[in-house]
Amino acid sequence: MAFTASPLRLRTALLAGAAALAAAPAHADTDASLTDAQPGSETSEVIVVRATRTNLSNFDYPGLTSVISLEQLEIERPSDLADTLRDVPGMEVSGGPRRTGQTLSMRGLSRQNVTLLLNGARQNYASAHDGVLFLDPGLLSRVETVRGPASALYGSGASGGVIAFETANAEDFLADGETFGARASVGYRSGNEETRGSLAVFGRNDMASGIAAVTARQSGDIRLGSGDDLPSDDELVSTLLGGELRLTEELTVSGSWMSFRNDVLEPNNGQGDAVVDGLNPLMRKDVANDTFAGTVRFNPAATGLVNIEATLYRSEGAVDEFDPLADRTVQRDLQTTGLRAENRAEFALGGLPVALTFGGEWYEDEQTGFDSATADGSRGGVPTATTTFYGAYAQAETEFAAGPLPGTVILLPGVRWDRFESDSDISGENRDEKLSPRFAATYAPTDSLRLFASWAEAFRAPSLNELYIDGTHFSLPHPILGAPNFITNEFIPNPDLRPESTQTVEIGAGYVHRGLLTGDDRLEVKGAWFRTRADDLINLGVDFAFDPTCFAPPFAPCSAGVSYSENLESAELSGFEVSALYANGPLTLSGALYEVDGENRITGAPIGSLQPLMGWVRADYEVLPGTLDLGGRLGFAGDFTRTSDPNAERDGYAVLDLYAGWRPFADRRVRVDAGVHNVFDEDYERVFAGVSEQGRAFRIDVSWVGGW
Numbered sequence: 001m002a003f004t005a006s007p008l009r010l011r012t013a014l015l016a017g018a019a020a021l022a023a024a025p026a027h028a029d030t031d032a033s034l035t036d037a038q039p040g041s042e043t044s045e046v047i048v049v050r051a052t053r054t055n056l057s058n059f060d061y062p063g064l065t066s067v068i069s070l071e072q073l074e075i076e077r078p079s080d081l082a083d084t085l086r087d088v089p090g091m092e093v094s095g096g097p098r099r100t101g102q103t104l105s106m107r108g109l110s111r112q113n114v115t116l117l118l119n120g121a122r123q124n125y126a127s128a129h130d131g132v133l134f135l136d137p138g139l140l141s142r143v144e145t146v147r148g149p150a151s152a153l154y155g156s157g158a159s160g161g162v163i164a165f166e167t168a169n170a171e172d173f174l175a176d177g178e179t180f181g182a183r184a185s186v187g188y189r190s191g192n193e194e195t196r197g198s199l200a201v202f203g204r205n206d207m208a209s210g211i212a213a214v215t216a217r218q219s220g221d222i223r224l225g226s227g228d229d230l231p232s233d234d235e236l237v238s239t240l241l242g243g244e245l246r247l248t249e250e251l252t253v254s255g256s257w258m259s260f261r262n263d264v265l266e267p268n269n270g271q272g273d274a275v276v277d278g279l280n281p282l283m284r285k286d287v288a289n290d291t292f293a294g295t296v297r298f299n300p301a302a303t304g305l306v307n308i309e310a311t312l313y314r315s316e317g318a319v320d321e322f323d324p325l326a327d328r329t330v331q332r333d334l335q336t337t338g339l340r341a342e343n344r345a346e347f348a349l350g351g352l353p354v355a356l357t358f359g360g361e362w363y364e365d366e367q368t369g370f371d372s373a374t375a376d377g378s379r380g381g382v383p384t385a386t387t388t389f390y391g392a393y394a395q396a397e398t399e400f401a402a403g404p405l406p407g408t409v410i411l412l413p414g415v416r417w418d419r420f421e422s423d424s425d426i427s428g429e430n431r432d433e434k435l436s437p438r439f440a441a442t443y444a445p446t447d448s449l450r451l452f453a454s455w456a457e458a459f460r461a462p463s464l465n466e467l468y469i470d471g472t473h474f475s476l477p478h479p480i481l482g483a484p485n486f487i488t489n490e491f492i493p494n495p496d497l498r499p500e501s502t503q504t505v506e507i508g509a510g511y512v513h514r515g516l517l518t519g520d521d522r523l524e525v526k527g528a529w530f531r532t533r534a535d536d537l538i539n540l541g542v543d544f545a546f547d548p549t550c551f552a553p554p555f556a557p558c559s560a561g562v563s564y565s566e567n568l569e570s571a572e573l574s575g576f577e578v579s580a581l582y583a584n585g586p587l588t589l590s591g592a593l594y595e596v597d598g599e600n601r602i603t604g605a606p607i608g609s610l611q612p613l614m615g616w617v618r619a620d621y622e623v624l625p626g627t628l629d630l631g632g633r634l635g636f637a638g639d640f641t642r643t644s645d646p647n648a649e650r651d652g653y654a655v656l657d658l659y660a661g662w663r664p665f666a667d668r669r670v671r672v673d674a675g676v677h678n679v680f681d682e683d684y685e686r687v688f689a690g691v692s693e694q695g696r697a698f699r700i701d702v703s704w705v706g707g708w
Contacts, residue, residue, distance in 0.1 A: 050144055050164055050166075051065070051117070051144045051145070051146045051150075051162045051163075051164040052065060052146055052153075053153055053342070053344075053357050053395060054355075054357075054395075054397055054412065055355065055397070056397070056410065056412075058526075059450060059510055059512065059526070060410055060442055060444070060450065061412075061442070061452075062410065062412055062440035062441055062442040062452035062453065062454050063146065063147070063148050063440060063452065063454055063506065063508075063528070064089070064090075064146075064147045064148065064508065064526065064527075064528050064577055064579075065144065065145060065146050065147070066088060066144070066145050066147075067142065067143070067144050068084070068142065068143040068144075069142060070140075070141045070142060070168070070172055073137065073140055073141070073143075074671070074673070074703070075629075075659070075661055075673060077138075077187060077673060077699065077701045078137040079099075079137065079189065079194060079196070079217065080097075080099040080102060080137070081093055081099065081102045081104065081132075081133055082097070082102055083137070084137045084140075084143065085104065085143070085145075085163070086616075086635070087592070087616060088145050088147075089147070089577040089578075089579060089592045089593075089594040089615075090106055090107045090147050090575065090577050090594050090596060090611075091104060091105070091106045091107075091145070091147070092104065092105050092106075092609060092611055092686065092687060092688075093686070094609070094686050094687060094688040094689045095131070095270075095271040095272070095688075095689060095690075096230070096270075096271050096272055096273070096689050096690060096691040096693075097192075097222050097224070097230065097691070097693055097694050098222070098230065098232050098266060098270045098271070099131065099234070099262075100130060100131045100234075100262065100264055100266065100270045100285065100287055100319075101129060101130075101131055101269075101270030101271035101272075102131055102132070103131065103132050103271075104132065105160070105609030106147060106160035106161045107147060107148065107160050107161065107530065107532070107573065107575060107596055108160075108532070108573040108575065108596040108597075108598050108608035108609050108610055108611070109159055109160035109502075109532075109534075109573070109608065109609065110160075110609055111126055111132050112126060112157060112460055112463060112538075113157060113158070113159040113160040113460050113500075114157070114158070114160045114161055114162070114163060115150065115154045115157050115158040115161075115162045115163070116132070116133055116162075116163050116165070117162065117163070117164040117165065118135060118165045118166075118167070118258065118291050118293070118315070119165075119166060119167055119242075119256050119258070119291065119293040119295075119313075120164075120293055120295060120311040120313060120340065121291050121292070121293045121311070121313030121314070121315050121336075121338070122313070122315060122336050122338055122363060123289075123291070123315055123317075123336075124157075124315070124317075124334060124336045124365050125289070125315070125317030125334045126334075126463065126465075127319070127332055127382075127465070129268075129269045129270055129271050130270065130287075130319045130332065131270065131287070131319075134260045134262070134287055134288070134289035134317060135165065135238070135258065135260055135289065136215050136217070136236065136238035136260060138185075138196070138198050138215040138238070139167050139168060139198075139213055139215060139238060139240045139258065140165055140166065140167060140168065141166055141167060141168040141169065141172045142165075142166040143163065143164070143165050143166070144162075144163070144164040144166075145161060145162065145163050145164075146161050146162045147160075147161045147577070148160075148161055148454070148456070148504060148506055148530060149161075149436075149438065149456040149457070149458035149502060149504045149532075150162045150458070151416060151418075151434075151436035151438075151456070151457070151458035151459055152393065152395065152414035152415055152416050152436050152437060152438035152456060152458075153393055153395060153414060153416060154416075155361070155389060155391045155393075155416055155418040155434075155436065155459075156389060156418060156420060156434075156459060156460050156461040156499070157460050157461075158458060159458035159459065159460055159500065159502045159504075159532075159534075167240050167242060167256055167258055168200070168211060168213065168240070168242075169202070169209065169211050169242055169244070170202035170203060170204045170209040170210060170211050171204070171209060173200075173202055173705055173707065174202065174203075174204060174707045175707055178707035178708060179203060179204055179205060179708070180201075180202070180203040180204075180707070180708050181201070181202055181203070181705065181706055181707035181708065182199075182200065182201045182202075182705070182706055183198075183199070183200045183201075183202075183213075183703065183704065183705040183706075184197075184198070184199050184200075184703065184704050185197070185198050185701060185702065185703035185704070186198075186701070186702055186703075187699065187700065187701035187702070188699065188700055188701075189219075189697055189698070189699045190697050190698045190699070191222060191223055191677065191694045191695065191696075191697025191698075192219040192220055192221065192222045192223070192232065192694070192697075193219060193220045193221075194217055194218065194219035194220075195217070195218050195219075196215070196216070196217045196218075196701075197215070197216055198213065198214065198215035198216070199213065199214055199215075200212065200213035200214075200240075201213075206246075207245065207246050208243060208244065208245045208246065209243060209244050210241075210242065210243030210244075211240065211241070211242050211243070212239075212240070212241055213239065213240040214237065214238070214239045214240075215237075215238050215239075216236065216237045216238075217234065217235075217236040218234065218235050218236070219232070219233075219234045220232065220233055221233070222694055223694065223695050223697070224683070224691070224692040224693065224694060224695055225678060225681055225682050225683035225684060225692045225693060225694065225695040225696075226683045226692040226695075227683075227695070228273070228692070230273060230691065231265075231266055231267065231276060231282065232264070232265075232266045233264065233265035233266065234262055234263070234264050235262070235263040235264075236260075236261065236262040236263075237261050238258070238259060238260045238261070239257075239258070239259045240256070240257070240258050240259075241256065241257045242254070242255065242256035242257070243255060243256075249301065250298060250299055250300050250301065251296075251297070251298050252296075252297045253294070253295070253296050253297075254294070254295045254297075255292075255293065255294040255295070256291075256292075256293050257290070257291070257292050258289075258290070258291045259289070259290050260287070260288065260289040260290075261286075261287070261288055262285075262286075262287040262288075263284075263285075263286060263287075264284075264285040264286075264287060265282060265283070265284055265285075266282065266283065266285065267280045267281065267282055267283065268280050268281055268282075268283050268321065268323070270285075271689075271690060271691075272689070272690030272691045273690060273691035273692075274690075281323055281325055281326075283321045283322060283323055284321070284322045284324065285319060285320065285321050285322075286318075286319070286320040286321075287318075287319050288316075288317070288318045288319075288320075289315070289316065289317045289318070290314075290315070290316045291313070291314070291315045291316075292313060292314045292315075293311060293312070293313040294311065294312050294313070295309065295310065295311045295312075296308075296309070296310050297309050304345065304346035304347060305345045305346070305347060306343065306345070307343060307344040307345070307346075308341070308342070308343045309341070309342055309343075309344075310339070310340070310341035310342075311339070311340050311341075312338075312339050313336075313337070313338050313339075314335065314336065314337045314338075315335070315336040316333070316334075316335050316336075317333070317334050317335075318331065318332065318333040318334075319331070319332050326373070327372075328371070328372055328373045329370070329371075329372040330369075330370065330371045330372070330373075330379050330382075331368075331369060331370040331371075331379065331382075332367070332368075332369055332379070332382045333367065333368045333369075334365060334366070334367045335365070335366045336363060336364070336365050336366075337363065337364050337366075338361065338362060338363030338364070339361065339362050339363070340359065340360075340361040340363075341359050341360060341361075342357055342358060342359025342360075342393075343357070343358060343359060344356070344357045345357075345358075349398075352398050352399075352400050353398060353399065354396060354397070354398045355396070355397040355398070356394065356395070356396050356397075357394065357395045357396075357397070358392075358393065358394040358395075359392070359393060360390075360391060360392045360393070361389070361390075361391045361392075361393075362388075362389065362390055362391075363388075363389050364386065364387065364388045364389070365386065365387045365464065366386050367382065367383065367384065367385055367386075367464050367465075368382075368384045369381075369382025369383065369384060378471070379471065380470060380471015380472045380473075380491065381465070381469055381470070381471050381472070381473070381491060382465070382471075383424050383426050383464060383465065383467075383468035383469060383470060383493070384424065384425060384426075385422060385423065385424035385425075385426070385464040385467070385468045386422065386423060386424070386464075387420060387421070387422040387461070387463075387464055388420065388421050388422075389418060389419070389420045389461070390418065390419045390420075391416055391417065391418040391419075392416065392417050393414065393415065393416035393417070394414065394415060394416075395412065395413070395414035396411070396412070396413050396414070397410070397411075397412055398410070398411050399411075402443060402444075402445070405443075405445065406445050406446070407443065407444045407445040407446060408443075408444050409441060409442070409443050409444070410441065410442040410443075410444070411439075411440075411441050412438075412439075412440040412441065412442075412454075413437075413438065413439045413440070414437070414438045414439075415435065415436065415437045415438070416435070416436045417433065417434075417435050417436075418433060418434050418435075418436070418459075418461075419431070419432075419433040420432060420433070420461045422461070422462070422464060422467055422468075422495075424464070424467070424468040424493075424495075426468045426470055426493055427467070427468055427493040427495040428495045429495070430462060430467050430495050430496070430497065432461070432498070432499055434459045434499060434501070435457075436456070436457050436458055436459060437456070437457055438454065438455070438456035438457070439454065439455050439456075440452065440453070440454035440455075440456075441453060441454070448511060448512050448513055449509070449510070449511055450509060450510040450511075450526075451508075451509050452507070452508050452509070452510075452528075453505075453506065453507045453508075454504075454505075454506045455503070455504070455505050455506075456503070456504050457501065457502065457503050457504075458501070458502045458504070459499045459500060459501045459502070460499060460500040460538075461499045462497040462498075462499060462538055462565070463538075466494070466497060466538050466540075466565040467493065467494065467495050467497055467565070468493045468495065469491045469493060469565065470490075470491045470492070470493050471490070471491055472488045472489070472490060472491070473488070473489045473490060473491050473542070473563040474488070474489050474560075475487070475488050475489075476560060478550070478555065478558060479546055479550055479551070479558075480550060480551060480555050481555055487546075487550070487558050487559055487560050488559060488560060489542070489544060489559070489560040489561050489562065489563055490559070490562050490563070491562070491563050491564065492562050492563070492564040493564075494564050494565045494566065497538060497565055497566075497567060498536045498567050499536065500534060500535070500536050500537055500538055500567075501534070501535050501536060502532050502533065502534045502535075503532070503533045504530060504531070504532040504533075505530065505531050506528050506529070506530040506531075507528065507529055507530075508526065508527055508528025508529065509526070509527065509528075510524075510525065510526035510527075511523075511524070511525045511526070512524045512525075516582075517584065518584060518585075520584075520585075521582070521583060521584035521585075522581075522582070522583045522584075523580070523581070523582050524580065524581045524582075525578070525579070525580045525581075526578075526579055526580075527576065527577055527578030527579065528576065528577055529574075529575070529576045530574065530575060530576070531572065531573070531574040532572065532573040532574070533570070533571075533572050533601075534570070534571045534572070534573065535569070535570050535571075536567040536568070536569075537567065537568040537570075537571050537607070538565055538566070538567060538568075539565070539566055539567075539568050540563060540564075540565055540566075541563065541564055541565070541566045542561070542563045543561045543562050543563070543564075544560060544561045545560070545561040546558065546559075546560060546561075547559055568600065568607070569600075569601070569602050570600070570601040570602060571598060571599065571600050571601060571607045571608065572598060572599060572601050573596060573597070573598040573608050574596075574597055574598070575594065575595050575596035575597060575611070576594060576595060577592065577593075577594040578592065578593050578594070579591070579592040580592075586621055586622035586623070586625070587619070587620070587621050587622075588618075588619070588620040588621075589617070589618070589619055589620075590617075590618045590620075591615060591616055591617040591618060592615050592616055593613070593614075593615035594611070594613075594614055594615060595611060595612065595613045595614065596608070596609075596610050596611040597610060597642060598610050598642075605644050606642045606643050606644055609687075609688065610640075610642050610643070610687065611637075611640075611687060612637055612638040612639060612640040612641075612642070612652070612687070613637070613638040614635075614636065614637040614638070615635075615636060615637075616633055616634065616635040616636070617633070617634045618631060618632070618633045618634075619631060619632050626663065626668065627662065627663050627664075627668075628660070628661070628662050628663075629660065629661040629662075630659075630660050631658070631659050631660070632656065632657065632658045632659070633656070633657045633659075634654060634655070634656050634657075635654070635655045635657070636652070636653065636654040636655070637652050637653055637684075637687075638652045639651055639652045640652075640687050648687075648688060650685050650686075650687060651684075651685075653682055653684035653685075654682070655678050655680075655682050655684060656678070656679045656680060657675060657676065657677050657678065657679065658675060658676045658679055659673065659674065659675035659676075660673070660674050660675070661673050662674075669704055669705055669706055670702070670703070670704050671702070671703045671704075671705075672700070672701070672702050673699075673700070673701045673702075673703075674698075674699065674700045674701070675698070675699050676696065676697070676698055676699075677694065677696065677697040677698075677699065678693075678694065678695055678696050678697065679696065680696070681695045681696040682695075683695070
C-alpha cells in the first residue's frame with residue numbers, strides 16, 4: 001500500500017507551509033501564501049522540502065524550514081550570498097559586503113557546521129578569508145533551508161542545518177503548450193556601480209528538456225553607510241548547462257554543469273575593512289568554481305517500494321591570488337567528489353502508512369595549496385591533504401491517530417552512521433566514526449494547530465585546515481629592531497583533534513487561521529525554541545608572546561608565538577525563531593523575530609556566532625493585479641554586547657528598503673523591478689562583519705521572457 005496523505009493532511013495542505021515565509025516575502029503573484037499556491041487559487045500544493053527527504057509540508061514538518069521560490073528571486077534580484085539569504089531566521093552572513101569575503105553561520109554555529117548543496121552536490125570549499133560559496137544567484141530557481149541538526153541525513157557538517165540551492169531549468173519558464181523559449185535581463189545597482197546582464201535559452205519535448213544560460217556582472221568600489229568606499233573591483237561570468245532525458249516513464253537521467261569565474265581586485269583579506277598596506281596588499285584574485293552533477297531516478301508506477309535516486313557529483317573550487325608588488329602567486333584548490341544513492345519505500349506496517357528512506361553516501365575532499373615564494377611551492381595555512389567520508393542512513397515517516405486525544409501524530413525518526421579518514425604529508429592520520437540519531441514528532445490536534453518537538457545528535461569532523469595547518473599565521477615588525485625586520489606567528493598542526501559533537505532539543509508550534517478580520521483573510525505563525533549542547537568545539541587558539549631573547553642583543557631568535565587548533569570542553573547555544581504572515585486581499589504583511597545566545601559551560605564566557613534580537617517586517621500591496629506591486633522591508637537588530645572582545649560589540653540598527661514590480665504590457669513578458677536599499681543611508685554593521693554595510697543604493701532590473 002502506498003504512503004498517502006490522511007484526510008487531515010489533505011485538509012491542512014490547503015493551509016500549509018507556515019515556515020516558508022521565513023525565507024522571503026509572499027507576494028500577490030504567489031497568492032500571498034507560504035505554500036506553492038498558484039496565483040488566485042483557493043488550493044495549494046504540499047511543499048516537499050527536498051532537503052528534508054520527506055513528503056511533509058512545511059506546516060507539518062517537525063522543525064523549521066523555508067523555501068525561496070523563483071518568483072521571490074525575481075523580485076529580489078539578489079547579487080550575492082547576503083542578499084539571497086537575508087530573510088532566513090537564525091542565519092547571519094558576515095565578513096562584510098564583498099562577495100568574496102562573505103561567510104555564514106546558522107543558529108550560532110559556523111560555516112563548517114552548515115551543509116551547502118548545489119543540485120545535490122556538496123559545496124565544501126572553506127577558508128579563513130576567501131568566502132565559502134561561489135555561485136551567481138541569477139541562475140537559481142529555488143533555495144531551501146533546514147535549520148537545526150541534520151546529521152541524521154547528511155552526516156558531518158550539518159549540525160547547524162542545510163541549505164540546498166537548485167539551478168533553473170526549462171520547466172521554470174515554459175508555460176503549458178510551449179516547447180521553446182528565451183529569457184534576457186539587464187540590471188544596475190548604484191551602491192557599487194554594478195551592471196548586470198543575462199541570457200538563457202531553453203526547450204523541451206516529450207523526451208527531453210534543457211537549458212543554457214549565462215550571466216555577467218561588473219562592479220566597483222562599494223559605498224558604505226559610513227561614507228567610506230570599500231576597495232573592490234569584480235568582473236564575474238557564470239554559465240549553466242542543464243538537461244533531463246526521460247528514457248521511459250519510470251527512468252529519467254538529468255545533469256548540470258554550473259561554472260563561476262570572478263576576476264577580483266581587492267585586499268588580500270577580503271573581509272572587514274583592514275587597511276590596504278604591505279601586510280594586506282591589493283591582490284588580483286581569480287575565483288573559480290565548477291560543479292558537475294548527474295542524477296538517475298527510477299520510480300516504477302506499479303509499486304511504492306521502489307523510488308531510487310542516485311547523484312554523482314564533483315565540485316572544484318579555487319582561489320588564485322597574485323601580488324604584483326611582491327611578484328608572488330598563492331593558490332588554494334579544493335575538489336569534492338561524491339556519490340549519494342537512496343530509495344524511498346512506501347508501504348503499510350500493521351495498518352500504519354510508512355515511508356522509509358534509506359541510502360548511502362561517499363565523498364572525498366582533496367585540497368592543494370601553492371606559494372611561488374617558497375622553495376617547495378607549499379603554501380602556509382593551506383595543507384595538501386585528503387579526507388574521505390562513508391555514510392549510511394535511514395529515515396522513517398508515519399502518521400496515525402492520536403487517540404484517545406483528538407487529531408493525529410506524525411513521527412520522523414532517523415539515524416546515520418559515518419566514518420571518516422583524513423591524512424596529509426605534514427602529519428599523521430585522523431580517523432573516527434560517529435552515529436547521528438534523530439527523533440522528531442508533530443502533533444496535530446486540529447486542522448489549524450501543530451505542536452512539534454525533536455531531539456538530535458550531530459557532529460562535525462575536523463577540517464583539513466584545522467588538522468594540518470602549518471606555516472605563517474601573521475607577520476609583524478620586530479618589537480626592538482622594527483621594520484624591515486619582521487617576526488612571525490607560526491601555525492602548528494594538530495592531527496589529534498576530536499570531532500565536534502552536539503545534542504539539540506527543539507520545541508515549537510504552528511498556527512493558521514482563516515477569517516480573522518474578514519471572511520477570506522489568513523494568519524499564519526510558526527516558531528520554535530532550541531537549545532544545543534556542544535562538546536569538543538574546534539577553536540583556533542593564538543598563543544601570542546614574544547621570546548625573551550627578542551629584547552636583549554642580538555635580539556634573536558625572536559618569534560611572535562604560535563597558533564593551533566584545539567578542542568574546547570563544552571558550550572551551550574540557545575535561541576528562538578518566530579515567523580508570521582497575514583494576508584488580506586491585495587495586502588500581505590510578513591515578518592520574523594529571532595535570537596541566538598551561547599556561552600562556554602566551564603567559564604561562562606560568550607562563545608559561538610551569536611546574534612542579538614533581530615528580525616524583519618515586510619508589507620506588500622498589489623496595486624494592479626498582475627501588473628503593479630509595491631512593497632517595503634524594515635530589517636532591525638538590537639545592540640550586540642555578548643562578546644569577550646569589546647571591539648566586536650555593535651550598536652543596534654533599523655534599515656528600510658523599498659521596492660516595486662511592474663509588468664507594463666498585457667502579455668506580461670516584460671518585467672521591470674526597481675528598489676531603494678537602505679533608504680535613510682544608515683551606517684550599520686552586522687555581527688562579526690568588521691565593516692559597515694552598503695549605504696543607500698538604487699537598483700533597476702528589466703527582464704523579458706518569451707515562449708513558443
